[in-house]
Amino acid sequence: MTTPLTLGAGEARSRLHELTVIDVRTPGEYAGGHVPGALNIPLDQIRHALPDIRHAADRGDVLVVCASGARSETACRVLADNGIDTATLSGGTGAWAAAGHDLQRPQGGARATWGMERQVRFTAGTVVLLGLLLGVLLHPAFQILSAGIAAGLVFSALTNTCGMAAMLAKLPHNRPGRADLDDTLTRLRSR
Template sequence: MSTTPSHPALDPAHALARLPELTVVDVRTPGEYASGHLPGAHNIPLDSLDRALPALRAAHGELLLVCASGARAENARAVLAGHGIPAATLTGGTRGWAARGHELHRPRGGSRAAWAMERQVRFTAGTVVLAGLALGQLHPAWLLLSAGVAGGLVYSALTDTCGMAALLAKLPHNRPRATDLDATLAALAAPGSARG
């Protein structure tokens, strides 16, 4: 890939205008991707990025990284920059894109619908906190479970990382099928792959 992004972040209006020349890479989980993604976006979950480096390096057109809100896309941009692969991110992610009335594509038939990662984290954290509080009625030591989740959430906010999301991303419903990822990587490396 020979182009260097003129802007590290593109707002939805500029991204829409430039969509035909961009290679859009959605770094969310397959379930999140299936719930709606930018037209022509390729799905490469954040934790599969290392495997995708050769295909991303060979992709045609400027890379635009997308996630739900922009945080994971920025993490992906930093990883790619560390490997000498320039990329831009979409300001506001797919939420910002949809909020401006731009179209989201959804796979036809049999798509796996999943909650957004942020929603999965909130559900899991809330469940663990409630379990810790309930079990704390049996023995006070269980309250440490709730305290641990609270501490993890504070750390997550301060560092803009999320260990719980990284763990949840490993669950089967959040993992790409190997054949899906292989097909995506092959499409990215193919000539004329600016839009998939």
């Protein structure tokens, strides 16, 4: 398995006019700020969008973006497995913003939600705290909740995957509406 080509924030910014940028974060994260001109196709929708992404890649370079680079690398591998060459933004939108580049926000007052990493930290912390409190107040067996979250976090770090993020991505505020995804794919086809 090859590592996808990466572009730094500076190089990506200088080439932004010639790139098709696909943001694979959840719609909530995307609404919180994205690389200017990026189209939102969440990671779990990439396979559905393959024909349209292939069409865009046939006409020019495609840059895949997420918050830190992990999800965009996964998306690039899926695309490469389907014969589509892409690059990823090294460090994601975090590195983009840290380099002093502006993030664009959707017009029309789209409500931003917390980034996925923050959602995972909140959920993990809540379940650990709940397990400890219930373990002290009701029965020690509830502490298994805390141990399960700890084991999941270790597994997540070792494999660079996150099952909790995958589950949280299915919540309504993290899912694109059918019309939103169709609109995005139409815009991708017209580039």
